Amino acid sequence: MKTNPVNKRIFALGLLIVSGVSAGAQTIAETVPFGMNELLWTVTILMGGLLLFLIGVMYRLLSILKDKESPTPKEEKLSTWEKLLSLRPMKDEASLTMDHSYDGIYELDNPTPPWFNFLFYGTIIIGIIYLIRYHVVGDGRVQENEYQAELAMWDAKKASYEAKHTESINENTVTLVTDPAKLQKSAELFTSKCSPCHGKKGEGISGPNLTDQYWLHGGKLSQVFNTITNGVPLKGMIPWKGILKPEQIQDMASYILSLQGTVPEGAGKEPQGEKMVAEPAEQAQDTASNETVSLLVK
Amino acid sequence: MTQIEKFSYDNKIVRNFGVATVIWGVVGMLVGLLAAIQLYEPAANLSNPYTTFGRIRPLHTNAVIFAFVGNAIFMGVYYSLQRLCKTRMFSDVLSRIHFWAWQLIIVAAAITLPLGMTTSHEYAELEWPIDIAITLIWVVFGWNMFGTILRRREKHLYVAIWFYIATFVTVAVLHIVNSFELPVGFMKSYYWYSGVQDALVQWWYGHNAVAFFLTTPFLGLMYYYLPKAANRPIYSYKLSILHFWTLIFIYIWAGPHHLLYTSLPNWAQSLGTVFSIMLIAPSWGGMINGLLTLRGAWDRVREDAILKFFVVGITAYGMATFEGPMLSLKNVNAIAHFTDWIVAHVHVGALGWNGLLTFAILYWLAPRIYNTTLYSKKLANTHFWLATLGIIFYAVPMYWSGWTQGQMWKEFGPDGGLVYPEFIKTTVSILPLHIMRSIGGAIYLTGVFLMVYNLYKTVKSGHLVANEEAEAPAMVKANPQKEYWHRVIERKPTMLLILSLIVILIGGVVEMVPTFLIKENVPTIAAVKPYTPLELEGRDIYIREGCVNCHSQMVRPFRSETERYGEYSKAGEFVYDHPFLWGSKRTGPDLAREGAGHLHKSDGWHYSHLVKPSDMTENSIMPEYVFLTRSTLNTNKTADKIVAMRTLGVPYPDGYENQAVKDLESQAKGIADNLNKEGIWLDEENEVKVPADAEVIALIAYLQRLGTDITKSETANK
Structure with a gap:
């Protein structure tokens, strides 16, 4: 050729x-x-x-x-x-053109x-x-091996990120939020994420009543924060830490505590867990004038 | 001069298969359109069990592959084989049996699939009695075809017939090996293989169903109808030899590329990747030989709709067979697998290659067997443009959607957390693209309706030449001297058949035998235990409802998946899974770890979610399974199922079948009590509790079991 x-x-x-x-x-x-x-x-x-x-x-x-x-x-x-x-x-x-054909079809060489x-x-x-x-x-x-390398890379990235962002909220640093705008956002989030189990008003369906004074996993702000963050997998509540940001969980925990007493006794699900006096009293003192919080201390 | 013999061609059988092609094509595409709409409008599931997506999707795939394309193959083969062999079909009786039995099989599929009778193996969903019928009818087809070939008046077999023979023999092997099922009832069976092995067999089958049902027969058809329609010689005889043998040899090996990053052993995955790359040239050999055959006829492509269908169809084949190997590269597969990208890929092949070639052949054949001319060339041209536009409007949104969702699943924030931890957000983001896709499908279907009208008018204007008179010289007894080596094979059909069989067996044997026999390929995990009777029944409901069509059960070893779902899946977790349920598409989230770790939810959550998914997950597109709360679990077969599973190697203790129903009932009562405790009612107004024997209870039991074995054990890796 x-x-x-x-x-x-x-x-x-x-x-x-x-x-x-x-x-x-x-x-x-x-x-x-x-x-x-x-x-x-x-x-x-x-x-x-x-x-x-x-x-x-x-x-x-x-x-x-x-x-x-x-x-x-x-x-x-x-x-x-x-x-x-x-x-x-x-x-x-x-x-x-080759010397044969099939039903009139020729082939080239x-x-x-x-x-x-x-x-x-x-x-x-x-x-x-x-x-x-x-x-x-x-x-x-x-x-x-590819997976292990990926984990290692992200562990390093995460470590350096956390070193730079030390101020992140956790159960020790969580504080009560009273900003109505933030609570309103939490209320919307509550409707889409929490109400399937806890009811539209927090009155409880498959999940416990959040408006009474009885708590299965503690009614302190830090405890509520902790419950939302890590969930209660054995009882079917998923951990929300991957889904909501710590700040959102802080808002949500504050919103949930703001629901205390909003549903009349007997109208919601029957009480479960231990009775605890409304929390968190210590934060409430600072902002007692705020309407939302005044609900909590009644 | 040899004696000229007179005989006639059977055109009636060609006509029959042609009519069936058109009817089933319309049906299959309509069902596909319904399924596409269900993916953004859950109300289109029509709130009854028979039309939910999980049951409709296999109906669509089976109707399009085996009814539409299947009948098109037979139409094309019965017409061309007679002419290439210069003889009538071997037996009119066999032809008729083949035709009517094939239609009956399709009707059986159209009835049993909506009834939820399915094996769950993709493109092999039909249950064992239908599998047996398919085997018998395939033998009838092969018998008729080979009888015809043996009675031929043409010394050598043309390349189209090589492809027909390879198709026949390979589909037979694939179908038989992938149908090893142990019946546990009239329309229920369990696959012989489990877990990893079952997955390997299924995708060896699934991949090669594409190869030997959608590709090789159509290459054969192309080699006959394209030169006929273009009136041009085939570009290269040598190329057809090379690409025929390499295609059938290499194709068989590439199945594992459907299982990249799964629990399939690495060596098998690598074979899948490597043989897919090597498949580019053999696949393109067909495209090149097709397009270059048009050389010298390109000026006619401008006017002739049939040639246009061929050109775009063959080009679609070239694109799909280039994209396939690219998708087999592990890093591309990591993004594309489980997404709409794959759906786009198969539809470029199905709508482009199979669809357009079928239309071309129909337009070419109908006037010839009715001794008339095509009613309207203009309508055919309009059909061509609608079909092309439809493919573009289908494929582009789906590529976009697949890429978008694949990226959203993988995206991490700077803190190392998933940016879209809620799966539903990724679903919602692609819904507009799903709407566009259904419009693309509707455009394509509109074109098909134009074709139906055009063909109807054509047929009306002529008369069927049921027996077309023909003549040809009798077969010469003496063999030519000093032939090119391949010419020798071409005049020995049995040798061609056996050689094809050997060539296609090699890849399957090399991949399957070690996976079955060498224990290291599936390391066992002590903590993995057989399903309880209730979970087993729940799993059968999961299979019946076709949950696997939207939910995978295979966490791949990517951080984005282990963060979302938990520990990645291990081969040893699936040893009692007859069949495997890894799935191939994540329309919803993976369920491999649904009952474990951070995904675990209460029984009540699952109940509420199954009854009305959008209550628990806003914007969910999952169908509502409220009917599972009203149907009673049938435990008549539970004992038989336990025995069947033991036969397949699942270590239930001897005699356990006698205790199975009792265990089932007590586990079901536990779940019913939980629901009650969670304040869940079947009928809240009248305070009717959810009965323990409701089917939904079994399904919940199965979902709660998923992924729990491995979390019990710290030694999960070995």
Whole structure:
């Protein structure tokens, strides 16, 4: 077969395709836990490949649609597209036609295009390298190791984040919130998140009554904060720490305490747990003038 | 000069399969549209058991794959095989049996799937009696096809027939191996395999159902109808040899790419990835040979709707078979798996490749067997544009949706916590895209209605040539000398069949035998115990309702998943799972750890959630399962189920079946008491308690069991 600049170009194209694939394979081997950059990189290759292909097809279709005249006169010259695909000129067709036909269908004796072979054998080589990398020399970071590395990375990140954000609210630092705007937000959150079990007014359904003076896990602000944060998994209350921010839990605990006595005795669920005097008295003193809190101390 | 023989082609059977293709196509797509609407409008579940998403989705997939595409394959094969072999079909009786029995199987599927009779294996949901019927009818098809081939007047087999033969033999192997079930009733069975092994077998099957039911037969059809429609020679004979053999050999290995990052052993996952990459070239070989066959006919593509369908269909095939290997790269799979991306991917293949090629063949065939011309070329062109537009409007929103949701599941804040810890937020964010997708589907379906009208008018204008007269020289006895090596195989159909069989068996054997025989592949966990009778019954309800269609049970080893769901899933946790229920799509959250750790909720929560999901999770799109509170658990088969499970290797003590129902009742009473304590009523106004024998109790028991074994044990890793 003649070698000419066309074949070089085909080679370059093949290289481009295969390098796209191998870049994808490569990123697996080097996968440090997921970062957006790496994801974007892979997906860009993927989308880029698809896009190039689509553009090629569309270009081809468009050129047909534009080219209203019959293309027969320029049979002698191969288009760039045809050269890229290493096609033979149409005039060779008669000599390529094989001597048999099936129900009138003839076949041409075209060789498999070189770029096709390049793609085919290229992917096989990539496959072999992949298997060696993962299962013969080293482990190429199999999924268990990849997971451990991801955990370690986040543990480090978390540690440095927490070092910078020491002021975060916990059960020791939680304080009663009286800001009506914040309590209003908590009331809305209560309706969507808590009312399925505790009732729209906190009167209790499957979950206990939150408006009476009886508490299963303590009625102090810090205790309520703790119950919301960690949940009561055995009884079916989920921990909310991953879902609500500590500040939101502080607001919610304050809101729940503000519900004390809002539902008349007997109208809600029967009392459960120990009776505890309304809490939190110590914080309430400071803001006794506030209407919301005055509810709490009655 | 050899003697010219006169005979006739059977066109009636082609017509019959064609009519069935169109009817089932419309039905399958309508059901698909309903399912798509259910995903943003839960009221479309129509509050009855039979039309809930979990039962409708398998109906859609089965109808489209086996009814629409299946009939299209038979239509295309029965027409082309006769002409390529220059003979009538081997037996008209077998043809008729094949046609009517296949339609009966489809009707049986359309009845049993909405009734909740399902094995839960994707694309293999039909229960054992139907599996047996499929096997028998497949043999009828093969018998008829091979009889025809053996009576041919053409010395060599054309490439289309190679693909037909490979399809026949591989689908037979896939179907039989994936149907090893132990019946426990007329329409209920348990898979022979469990957990990891069951998953491997299922996805070896599932992947190759795509390969050998949706791909190879259609490549065969392409090799006949494309050169016919374009009146051009096939571009390369050598390429067809290379891509045929490499395609069928490599395809079989790639099944594990459906199970990346699961509890499947790493070596099997790697084989799945590697063979998927190697599959690009063999797949593209078909596309190249198709598109280059159009060389010299491109000017006709402008006018001819049939050629347009071919071009876009083949291009869709090329795109889907490039995307498939990309999705098999582990880092891409990590984002795309369980999301709508996969749904987009399969629909590019199904709507693009299978749909458009089927339409092209229908438009080409109908005028020929009715000896007339197509009623309206303009309508066919409009159909083409609607179909293309429909695919774009379907696929683009789904890619967008898959990417969006996949990213939301994984996103961490700077504090290392999930940004979207509530799954529902990720669901709500993609609902507009689901609406757009259903519009895309509706556009595509509109095109199909135009085709129905066009074909109807075409058929009305002609007369069926039921027996088309033909003539051909008798088969030459002597074999040619000094042939190209492959030409020898082409004149020996039995050899071709056996070679194909060997080639497709290798991959499956290499992957399955070690997974079944080598114990290290599934490390056992001492704490994992068999399900209690009530949990087992609850699991069967979970299977019946098709919960697996929306909920996975496979926590992958990513921090984003272990933070959300708890410890990642281990192979040893699934050893008593006949069948496995890992799922392939997370429309709702994963349930592998639903009963354990921070996901654990009260029995009352589950009850309320099943009755009215949106009460417990605002904006939930889950169907309401209120009917489970009114239906009574049937315990007649409980003892048999325990015995069946013991036969399959689940270590229930001898004689436990006699005690099973008693245990079941006492566990159920415990849950009913809990509900009562939580203040839950079946009917609050009249103070009617939830009865302990309600089906919902069993389902709650199963959900509460999920993931609890491993948390009991500190030695979970070994």
